[in-house]
Amino acid sequence: MSLSEFWDFLVLGVVLGSLYAVIAIGYTLVYGVLQLLNFAHSEVFMFGGYGGLLALTALIPETTPSGMNSVLYVAIGMLAGAALGGAVAFGLERVAYRPLRRHNAPRLVFLITAIGASFFLYNLAGKLFGRNALPMPAMYENGTALTVFGAELTVTQLLILVSAVAMMVLLDYVVNRTKMGSGIRAVAQDPEVAALMGVDIDKVVSRTFVLGGLLGGAAGFLFGTNSQVWYTMGFLPGITAFAAAVLGGIGNVRGAMLGGLVLGVVETMTVGLWGDDWRYVGAFVVLVLVLMVRPTGILGERLGRTA
Amino acid sequence: MLNKTIVKLAIPMAVGALALTGCGGGDSGSGGDVYKIAFQGPLSGDNVQLGQNMENGIQLAIEQANASGDLDFKIEYVPADDQGLPDKATAAAQKAIDDTDVVAVIGPAFSGPADTAAEVYGAAGLAAVSASATRPDLTTKGYETFLRAVPNDSSQGAGMAKYLTSKLKVEKVVVVDDKTDYGIGLADVAEKSLKDAGVDVVRQSVPQKTPDYSAAAKNVVKNKPDALIYAGYYQDAGPFAKKLKEAGFDGVAMSDDGTNDQQFIELAGDASDGWLLTCACTDATQEEATKKFAADYEKKYKQAPGTYSPESFDVTNMIIEEIKKLHEEGGVERQALVDALRGVKYKGLTKEFSFDDKGEFTNQTVYLYQVKGDSIEYQGSVDDLVG
Known part of the structure; x- marks a missing residue:
């Protein structure tokens, strides 16, 4: 691999990794407060893609918008994706998980419910939106936006990168600097004491799901813009993002971001070196190696403190 | 209240059941x-x-x-x-x-x-x-x-190779399969036919539903081929075509009957323009x-x-x-x-x-199509085109 190819693939890897990072946050937040592996998060992501797609299909004009109009439509798509993602995550928590918490169901029941909810949601999407993949309507002319070390970044890639970083910075602020964030961290540390201190656990859990859902939905919109939208599109990115959350230290928000970036770069580099059939081999070898040395992930577990 | 609901439901169901049995009786009665x-x-x-x-x-x-x-x-x-x-x-x-x-x-x-x-x-x-x-x-x-x-795909793969070598005189081709039974089988034949014709072939695999086709597109472009053959289905050919265009691929792009559908153009948009598509099928609206x-x-x-x-x-x-x-x-x-x-x-x-003794089809003609703008246009049979 020549140096210029190295930069090419590195840039692609960072773009993909930033998407993984945003999805991974959804897994890690929920794990932090509930110790639940919410496998239905990949479907929240998928619905985000459809949210953006439906809003844009309804609103966008025949000719490809340009200038400020492009910005407007991107914003509409992203907000619609985030809104539908948040709504699905909210509903998921209410319908699937809250009744289980009421009955103090064992951990395994939560896991199976998560898988069941995932099946239900993607088949529902297949019924509602059809099983053919759909293209995201063009919001701008997708040419080269800028060149970094000889690697060309398209408008879409730049959009993904910028919005993913913005979302991560915003989320980091929310978790560490706001009242809602301290609620989330308190429940993650010790739910019983948090409840005694007057934290409404149900509310915090619900908000955590919505927060993860907003990010997951926006990521679904970005992913759909980069490729296309279809009813099982959540599966592979979902699994990879879950691995990213584990790699960074599940329950740890900054760990999820780091893990996502690392996996995105490793995957894409592997593809550049050995071809696409080795994509997940490279990624999961790195995952296993890291977990052998640091079983709790790169930055360690738990949202509040290490367990 | 509850009883009422049951009665409300029960009446139409009973009527429905009667109607159904009625139909069944009528059918067998006619004797056809x-x-x-x-x-x-x-x-x-x-x-x-x-x-x-x-x-x-x-x-x-x-x-x-x-x-x-x-x-x-x-x-x-x-x-x-x-x-x-x-x-x-x-x-x-x-x-x-x-x-x-x-x-x-x-x-x-x-x-x-x-x-x-x-x-x-x-x-x-x-x-x-x-x-x-x-x-x-x-x-x-x-x-x-x-x-x-x-x-079968032997004809299709051979037809692809024939058109690329005899008509377009390409020298280097990247053949990409989608890791399905169909894609691998077709790509194998295309690769072999091209090599037999003395063409330089690079073989790559991109599994179906790869989350990001941009790396795959870069892998194609870095080999600087004259032509690309993608052996797979439209759902993956769509995003792949888009990423190839972004990566600056300027060679001949060719795919197969799995891609030969209007959906391909829907998904790839203007990136699908100019793609050659082979198929054992004829265009019903043309013939x-x-x-x-x-x-x-x-x-x-x-x-x-x-x-x-x-x-x-x-x-x-x-x-x-x-x-x-x-x-x-x-x-x-x-x-x-x-x-x-x-x-x-x-x-x-x-x-x-008609079929031979193994159940194989005896007529092995392959046809060529090309994406032009918003439609897939019929070009004719490969044998006629090569002449």
């Missing part, structure tokens, strides 16, 4: 024989469009045959959905087999499911005539009732013989016939004709129909149908 033709293919799942193209062709043929008045029996249609997946194929085949009125199956539509289900059909003595499963080795495995009514079919199809389904719609229509009519002959001779048995179909000589709209 009913033969069923099943279709096994993707009627849900990711490649549903390809399955629907065929299902529409089959249903149109059945409807016209029943309405024609030539038959003193009735043909009915039975769907057997395998989602195009090998692990769903056996269950779908069993559904067709268990229905004792089913005398022949069209399909399995895809090669992977065909390989799984052909044995089951063989054991049941039920004819399985696929109008689209093109993987070469399907007819070399000794499946007893499997017939292939379409040129003189199939224009009436195309018009009937459009009238019924409000869309133009898709890939393999006319071929499915032909195969259905071929089967109906054999059923008719057997019916006149006394009765239609599954095994008798298999034997009849093996020896068939049928002139359909699209081509002549």
Whole structure:
């Protein structure tokens, strides 16, 4: 691999990794407060893609918008994706998980419910939106936006990168600097004491799901813009993002971001070196190696403190 | 309150049940024989469009045959959905087999499911005539009732290579498969034919549903090929074409009958412009013989016939004709129909149908299409184009 190819693939890897990072946050937040592996998060992501797609299909004009109009439509798509993602995550928590918490169901029941909810949601999407993949309507002319070390970044890639970083910075602020964030961290540390201190656990859990859902939905919109939208599109990115959350230290928000970036770069580099059939081999070898040395992930577990 | 609701529900249900039994009685009372033709293919799942193209062709043929008045029996249609997946194929085949009125199956539509289900059909003595499963080795495995009514991928792969080498005189080609049975089989043949013609070939694999095709596109471009062959389906060819354009690919792009669908243009947008697509299928709206079919199809389904719609229509009519002959001779048995179909000589709209002793199709013509703007335009048969 020549140096210029190295930069090419590195840039692609960072773009993909930033998407993984945003999805991974959804897994890690929920794990932090509930110790639940919410496998239905990949479907929240998928619905985000459809949210953006439906809003844009309804609103966008025949000719490809340009200038400020492009910005407007991107914003509409992203907000619609985030809104539908948040709504699905909210509903998921209410319908699937809250009744289980009421009955103090064992951990395994939560896991199976998560898988069941995932099946239900993607088949529902297949019924509602059809099983053919759909293209995201063009919001701008997708040419080269800028060149970094000889690697060309398209408008879409730049959009993904910028919005993913913005979302991560915003989320980091929310978790560490706001009242809602301290609620989330308190429940993650010790739910019983948090409840005694007057934290409404149900509310915090619900908000955590919505927060993860907003990010997951926006990521679904970005992913759909980069490729296309279809009813099982959540599966592979979902699994990879879950691995990213584990790699960074599940329950740890900054760990999820780091893990996502690392996996995105490793995957894409592997593809550049050995071809696409080795994509997940490279990624999961790195995952296993890291977990052998640091079983709790790169930055360690738990949202509040290490367990 | 509760009782009222039950009564409210119970009355229409009872009426419905009566109506149903009424219908059943009427049917058997008329005494007409009913033969069923099943279709096994993707009627849900990711490649549903390809399955629907065929299902529409089959249903149109059945409807016209029943309405024609030539038959003193009735043909009915039975769907057997395998989602195009090998692990769903056996269950779908069993559904067709268990229905004792089913005398022949069209399909399995895809090669992977065909390989799984052909044995089951063989054991049941039920004819399985696929109008689209093109993987070469399907007819070399000794499946007893499997017939292939379409040129196989050896012809398609060889046709691709022939056009690229003889017509376009390319020197370096990247061949990409999608890791499916179909894609690998086709890519193998294309690679071999190109190498035999002295062309430099780089072989790559990009599994279906790869989350990001940009790295794959970079891998193609960095080899600086004159041409690319993508062996796979439209759902992946769409985003791949987009990323190839972004990566600055400027060679000839070519794909296969799995990509040869309007959906490809929908998904890839203007990145699909100029793509060459091969297919063992003819364009119903272009050939003189199939224009009436195309018009009937459009009238019924409000869309133009898709890939393999006319071929499915032909195969259905071929089967109906054999059923008719057997019916006149006394009765239609599954095994008798298999034997009849093996020896068939049928002139359909699209081509002549006949099979060799392995169940392989004897007519191996491959056709070329090209994406131009918003439509896939028919170019003619590869042999004619190369000249």
